[in-house]
Amino acid sequence: MSRFPFPPYLDGWFRAAFSHEIAPGEVQPVHWMGRDLVLFRADDGTPHLLDAHCPHLGAHLGHGGTVEGSGLRCPFHHWRFEGDGRCSDVPYARRIPPAAQVRAWEVVERNGVIFFWHHADGAPPGFEIPEVPELRPSGAWTPLVARRYRIRSHWVDMNENAVDGEHFLHVHGTPVAPRLQCESRGHELHIFTAPGDPFQVRSVDHGPGFRVVYATEPTESVIFLAATPIDESYTESIFAYTARRLPGLDADALAATMVERLDADMQQDIRIWENKVYRESPLLCDGDGPISEYRRWISRFWRQEPEPVDARRG
Ligand code: FES
Numbered sequence: 440m441s442r443f444p445f446p447p448y449l450d451g452w453f454r455a456a457f458s459h460e461i462a463p464g465e466v467q468p469v470h471w472m473g474r475d476l477v478l479f480r481a482d483d484g485t486p487h488l489l490d491a492h493c494p495h496l497g498a499h500l501g502h503g504g505t506v507e508g509s510g511l512r513c514p515f516h517h518w519r520f521e522g523d524g525r526c527s528d529v530p531y532a533r534r535i536p537p538a539a540q541v542r543a544w545e546v547v548e549r550n551g552v553i554f555f556w557h558h559a560d561g562a563p564p565g566f567e568i569p570e571v572p573e574l575r576p577s578g579a580w581t582p583l584v585a586r587r588y589r590i591r592s593h594w595v596d597m598n599e600n601a602v603d604g605e606h607f608l609h610v611h612g613t614p615v616a617p618r619l620q621c622e623s624r625g626h627e628l629h630i631f632t633a634p635g636d637p638f639q640v641r642s643v644d645h646g647p648g649f650r651v652v653y654a655t656e657p658t659e660s661v662i663f664l665a666a667t668p669i670d671e672s673y674t675e676s677i678f679a680y681t682a683r684r685l686p687g688l689d690a691d692a693l694a695a696t697m698v699e700r701l702d703a704d705m706q707q708d709i710r711i712w713e714n715k716v717y718r719e720s721p722l723l724c725d726g727d728g729p730i731s732e733y734r735r736w737i738s739r740f741w742r743q744e745p746e747p748v749d750a751r752r753g
């Protein structure tokens with residue numbers, strides 16, 4: 440992607456689907472990171488993500504493939520693959536060819552989302568996606584409402600918005616620009632406003648594919664954002680919103696209003712994102728947010744050597 444000076448696919452956990460989008464026994468073709476993939480949920484409920492094309496004669500396992508117990512049968516000649524990608528049955532052969540294997544992606548299901556792990560060198564997961572208690576279905580919070588967007592940009596550039604305090608005023612019309620600070624803690628980036636700032640917000644990025652925002656205005660709420668590269672040009676970005684139910688508050692009505700407002704914010708951002716260029720050496724001034732710190736942190740997801748600042752703060 441010539442628009443950006445970093446690789447299209449970073450290291451981290453990325454959203455493959457919402458949990459509710461795929462039931463046990465279901466199979467779906469998906470396309471992430473420029474690859475055709477197949478997502479399926481075994482009969483016991485375990486989700487799996489495999490490269491889509493069968494090593495035999497190349498059928499797409501997501502178009503007509505069927506779940507059978509823990510595995511997936513190819514629609515073409517009914518070879519069967521397990522969640523780890525290994526072929527476990529060829530119905531008409533005495534011996535399974537030893538190389539009969541498709542690539543299996545590491546998957547974890549958390550916070551109502553099925554995530555997959557990507558690493559440029561195939562390294563195993565370097566961190567975990569935490570459980571976010573507020574996202575667990577309960578009567579204490581409104582049901583999550585999500586919106587999704589297909590955006591012609593890269594998350595490294597889009598997510599820079601999180602530390603760009605001034606853009607909230609000029610693009611989204613907030614009454615004031617929040618004074619944002621950030622702190623890199625290994626694979627997490629914590630962003631927060633100073634005590635006493637009229638715009639109280641904090642957020643945590645867990646690698647380059649998942650961020651959680653904790654807001655107190657207009658009410659206590661949690662927003663999560665996830666972004667997955669579709670290919671070298673497009674990213675699918677989602678947000679999901681929930682508000683805490685408090686006495687005397689119509690939290691459902693408020694949540695519905697907030698989702699519309701966040702959707703409008705997203706449209707405002709997308710117009711900028713899809714048409715901007717990425718300045719490798721931006722001309723910053725003293726009122727800009729901690730953009731350089733953000734860039735130093737996010738670069739760890741495509742560089743081999745962690746930045747010294749990360750080693751220091753752990
Ligand atoms: S192409 Fe999959 S079993 Fe033949």
Ligand SMILES: [Fe+2]
Nearest residue numbers: 600606610708
């Ligand atoms: Fe924005």
